[in-house]
Amino acid sequence: xxxxxxxxxxxxxxxxxxxxxxxxxxxxxxxxxxxxxxxxxxxxxxxxxxxxxxxxxxxxxxxxxxxxxxxxxxxxxxxxxxxxxxxxxxxxxxxxxxxxxxxxxxxxxxxxxxxxxxxxxxxxxxxxxxxxxxxxxxxxxxxxxxxxxxxxxxxxxxxxxxxxxxxxxxxxxxxxxxxxxxxxxxxxxxxxxxxxxxxxxxxxxxxxxxxxxxxxxxxxxxxxxxxxxxxxxxxxxxxxxxxxxxxxxxxxxxxxxxxxxxxxxxxxxxxxxxxxxxxxxxxxxxxxxxxxxxxxxxxxxxxxxxxxxxxxxxxxxxxxxxxxx
Numbered sequence: 001x002x003x004x005x006x007x008x009x010x011x012x013x014x015x016x017x018x019x020x021x022x023x024x025x026x027x028x029x030x031x032x033x034x035x036x037x038x039x040x041x042x043x044x045x046x047x048x049x050x051x052x053x054x055x056x057x058x059x060x061x062x063x064x065x066x067x068x069x070x071x072x073x074x075x076x077x078x079x080x081x082x083x084x085x086x087x088x089x090x091x092x093x094x095x096x097x098x099x100x101x102x103x104x105x106x107x108x109x110x111x112x113x114x115x116x117x118x119x120x121x122x123x124x125x126x127x128x129x130x131x132x133x134x135x136x137x138x139x140x141x142x143x144x145x146x147x148x149x150x151x152x153x154x155x156x157x158x159x160x161x162x163x164x165x166x167x168x169x170x171x172x173x174x175x176x177x178x179x180x181x182x183x184x185x186x187x188x189x190x191x192x193x194x195x196x197x198x199x200x201x202x203x204x205x206x207x208x209x210x211x212x213x214x215x216x217x218x219x220x221x222x223x224x225x226x227x228x229x230x231x232x233x234x235x236x237x238x239x240x241x242x243x244x245x246x247x248x249x250x251x252x253x254x255x256x257x258x259x260x261x262x263x264x265x266x267x268x269x270x271x272x273x274x275x276x277x278x279x280x281x282x283x284x285x286x287x288x289x290x291x292x293x294x295x296x297x298x299x300x301x302x303x304x305x306x307x308x309x310x311x312x313x314x315x316x317x318x319x320x321x322x323x324x325x
Contacts, residue, residue, distance in 0.1 A: 007033050015041045015176060016072075021048035024056035030063040039071025041176055047078035047103065052086055057093070064095040075177050077101050078118060081149075087157040098170055099161060100177060105148040108138040114148060115139075117187050121161055122174070130155035139187050 005022040007029075016037060024030075052060065068074065074097030079087070084102050086093045103116040117136050124130060133147035133155070 005029055009033070009036055013176070015043055017043045017045060019045040019048070023050055024052040024060060026053070026055035026059075028056055028059055030059055034063065034067055037067050037070060037072055040073065041075060041173055042067070042072040043075045043077055043177055044097075045078050046076060046080055046083045049080045049082050051082050057086060057090055061090065061092060061095070064097070068095055068097075073173060074098070075100050075173060077177070078103060081105055081116070084154065084157065088153065091160075098173060099157070100174060104133060104154065106133075106136060106145040107148040108141065108143060108145045110141045110143040111138055113138075113140070113189065115145065115187055115189060117145075121158065124155070125158060125161050128155070128158045128161075130158060136187070 005020075005024065005028055007021070008019040010017045010019075018033065018037070064074065074095060076083075076094055076097055076099045079099060079102035081103060083093075084104075087099070099121050101118055101120050103118050106115050106117050107113070108115060115138065117134075119134065124134070129152065131152055133151045136145055137143060138145050
């Protein structure tokens, strides 16, 4: 199998279990798996599907149609958030199969970790439309966790399952699958998959695996709580690392070195001092230039009046001499 996609096929108790991992895109190898499947109950474990693009959706829908023609009765278990998103977008994404369980994203404000909680569709289908996610507690700190998505949009696919899950034939299939036990952790760290290196980035830092302690889940009490136990207030969800590190320097400190396109802001005190010094130094030439330009303009203003005064004095002298004669 390719590095981005892998599969694992097993059979137990007359049930074929196919576990898919990685990314389903234009390079998927679904066609190669098709020949290994046969008629009967086929469980598709999709817990480790990280992403599926438009080309992958097209191949996926066509692939499900072909294996159903072979007589496969599909049951989807442990559907990842990526699969749930496509179920809400593409009406025939699960073909005529049964969605037994899926993972929902939660966030623990005390541990500052993202987690996935596995939910059973039979426990929630009678509460549709779901406007409030089931409450659950963190396996590590036992604190209440917040649902990390929009409830109405994330659980929208459940509205189409009520009729399917009420069918007696569906109940028989689910009993067979439960007897074979599809497995999967009740609660797991988000972004951690087995056998495939999880994608990492600024907002996708793999969380620390949980201890495996049983979680306290109440699907019936669907009102999320925002108060953490022991009187501790929930802390704000922060991105991995300090996103502002190296951008602002404290007074008296040297600006931190930054990489990439982030540029450190200069020290405010040093900037102000440098600006004042530059302005003070530039004031002296300006004053000298102003004094030198003021002198010629003063001379040009006085000279006409001085010439007029001399002319008037000379005219008066000539007039006195004429009268005296």
